[in-house]
Amino acid sequence: MKLDRRGFLRTAGIAGAAAAGARAGRARAAAGRGENEVAMLVDTTLCVGCRACEGACGEANGLPPPAAKVDIMKTRRDTGPEAFTVVNGVAGQGPHGEDRFAKRQCMHCIAPACASACPVRALDKQPGGPVIYRGERCMGCRYCMVACPFEIPKYQYDRLAPLVRKCTFCAARQAEGKKPACAEVCPAGALLFGKRGPLLEIAKGRVYRNAERYVHRVYGEHEAGGTDWLYISDVPFEELALPSVRDEPYPDKVLGALGAPPFVMTLWPPLLMGFYAFSQRRDRAAREDEDARRAEAPRGRGGDHA
Numbered sequence: 001m002k003l004d005r006r007g008f009l010r011t012a013g014i015a016g017a018a019a020a021g022a023r024a025g026r027a028r029a030a031a032g033r034g035e036n037e038v039a040m041l042v043d044t045t046l047c048v049g050c051r052a053c054e055g056a057c058g059e060a061n062g063l064p065p066p067a068a069k070v071d072i073m074k075t076r077r078d079t080g081p082e083a084f085t086v087v088n089g090v091a092g093q094g095p096h097g098e099d100r101f102a103k104r105q106c107m108h109c110i111a112p113a114c115a116s117a118c119p120v121r122a123l124d125k126q127p128g129g130p131v132i133y134r135g136e137r138c139m140g141c142r143y144c145m146v147a148c149p150f151e152i153p154k155y156q157y158d159r160l161a162p163l164v165r166k167c168t169f170c171a172a173r174q175a176e177g178k179k180p181a182c183a184e185v186c187p188a189g190a191l192l193f194g195k196r197g198p199l200l201e202i203a204k205g206r207v208y209r210n211a212e213r214y215v216h217r218v219y220g221e222h223e224a225g226g227t228d229w230l231y232i233s234d235v236p237f238e239e240l241a242l243p244s245v246r247d248e249p250y251p252d253k254v255l256g257a258l259g260a261p262p263f264v265m266t267l268w269p270p271l272l273m274g275f276y277a278f279s280q281r282r283d284r285a286a287r288e289d290e291d292a293r294r295a296e297a298p299r300g301r302g303g304d305h306a
Helices: 003-033 054-062 113-119 141-148 171-175 181-185 196-209 251-258 261-266 268-306
Strands: 037-042 086-090 100-104 123-125 130-134 191-196 229-230
Touching: 054 086, 054 181, 100 196, 113 123, 113 141, 141 191, 181 191, 191 196
Parallel strands: 037 229
Antiparallel strands: 037 191, 086 100, 123 130
């Protein structure tokens, strides 16, 4: 069946709209089931900054051990391809001059922008909550890095076969009935693992029963439409290197800003390959004509000489 230019554009438009609708539908479905997803409550007033969570995360994910000589009070650290979780601290900011600490990792949004932006579903929201990564699907487009409001996915720029790397909420451990590695080793009880709905009630209970102690807010309840990692604190969250993001879900914004990639990545390559094949055939035909003319030329000159 021949496909003219108008037909091609119509088909591309339908395919793009269908892909956008599917991603938006997944985002709405994820938001609806958020309260029953697995989640983690981080009480920063209990964290002692021991960084045992960093070591456990590295061991569980086959990462290098965390750097031993680093002043987490002075150096604001970010996650990276070889560090899925990091602890940051702030000195003397507690109500009685205590130091305060908070770990940072993927927030596992209820409606994740990274998964919505990924044209091949290398980043995928699981029914139970974790946002996992499938390296065998990844094409390295890095739209997830642009989309994430928390700037979590990181790219292995120094590898010959690079991947996008981030915390997966220990999805493999959860599938075996285990807690995430960080929660299992926390000696101070700063990490509480469970379902999001009950954890949110626990968080609000602590905040409102100790109104003079905690900031009157649960970080992650509304940020980016809600996340499966929840924080409570007695110092401003921004001081603990937790970024300020909007309350609404980000997939709709991603669809507007990055809605073209699925079309570009899936429909343009075949079209460009067609142009390339046509160009190759044309060049080959031109070379064959030129070779034929060169083959005829000596015979013509020889006949004239005779």
